[in-house]
Amino acid sequence: MSDEHRPPRILAIHAHPDDVEIQCAGTLALLKEQGCHITIATMTAGDCGSAEMGPEEIARVRRGEAQAAADLLGADYMCLEFRDFCIIIDHEGRRKTTEAVRRARPDIVLTAPPVDYMSDHEMTSRLVRDACFMAPAPNYSTEQWDPAPPIDAIPHLYYTDSVEGIDWFGNNIPPDFIVDISRTIELKQEMLACHASQRNWLLRQHGIDEYLESSRRWSAARGQQAGVAYGEGFRQHSGHPYPGDNRLLELLNSSS
Template identity: 30%
Template sequence: MKRREILKSGAAGIIASSSIGADVWRKSAEKMKILVTGAHPDDPETGCGGTIARYSQAGHDVTVLYLTRGEAGIPGTGHEEAAAIRTHEAEAACKILGAKPLFAGQVDGDTMVTNEWNKKIGSIIASEKPDIIFTQWPVDTHRDHRACALMVYDAWLYGGRKQAFYYYEVMTGSQTMNFNPTDYVDISGTIKRKWDACFVHESQKIRETYDQDHGKMEIFRGMEGGYQYAEAFVRLQQSKQGILPA
């Protein structure tokens, strides 16, 4: 290749990348729909509550889709009663974060990944028409978290790979494993709203252990990302780049 051709191809590369940037910029001025999915009430809040608050604060629509109502999550309490308590907590948390809660109808501790459920989750996601999807990371010690990740990925894949797709982490080291972030969101300005949304899950006693797990993660991801507090994400390589709060 001659020098002139090299320069030409280099210039084309720059134009191509700046046109992607221009597209992102144009879209960022529009109202977006964000869908955050999680297995249980409290997973989306602890994993990306600060980011949810940033989106809603910027005027975007955020829906939180819970796979279950946390039926098995209160020791000594029956499924029906626990579901009622935890549904109420999830609704209160979403109100604090400025999001709309939705429940998919599976049962905590007994989640299923079947063709039928893949289709159901696919149709819920299709009807929400999100621009960006967030879900749990599939390598996780909790079976329900893995189920959530698989079904949401399946919905994205068979839905035509239309949305930007990001994974979030929860209790990394004891639940999420092998998570190497590609993106960081500064949540220093929304951290208090995130804490309020997490602590409203009183049945889970999150406040008592927060500093030992999610609190440490927010600080560490902040150190990595160059912020006081941050949440970290892995973008699915095949998905388009989403607009994360800058």
């Protein structure tokens, strides 16, 4: 099949294991139905995500949980092996993130929002934006062992919702559009349930219980705004020189 007629390749890359599941797994499931190749990537393995296990032990657990969630979707999984709270915008961070984009070879990238409640999310957003820009540049070297070749063009780039859809001051961040995930909400919840280590951590660290139900409630809130049962919100990065046509929404609408 020629590149012109093949289903798009999708990269969903966020900071930690479970971020993708919370923010865009329902949309990924719809894309998988379209025959898209899906790669889920996390910047870290979540090494600070436990009060009982040490960093290496919880990182092993969380890599396994992320892989199990990706397996439910039939997606590839990769971890870039940053450490929690050590995602930094520097030369090394750009090289690692650009290499990940080149290896995934995406047509469409979904990533963290520019403004969110924690630095790891915001730094991920910046690094992925830069990586999408540099991934096609043949003279930009990632300096990795056996590096992937440059991709053909800057991919379409989209940001997921921030947590609770708000900025640092509690102001709403409206999405550009909301994807109807009503028929994939149960798979989204099954994927999130793979991250069993995080329920107790969030209860202790953030005072959040009902790990799965809080995700369902937020999906229902976004869905209500679009007049559907469940939804996921996105904003597109359409400034120069990123693609401005909404390929994600066009692709999803073509299946309805």
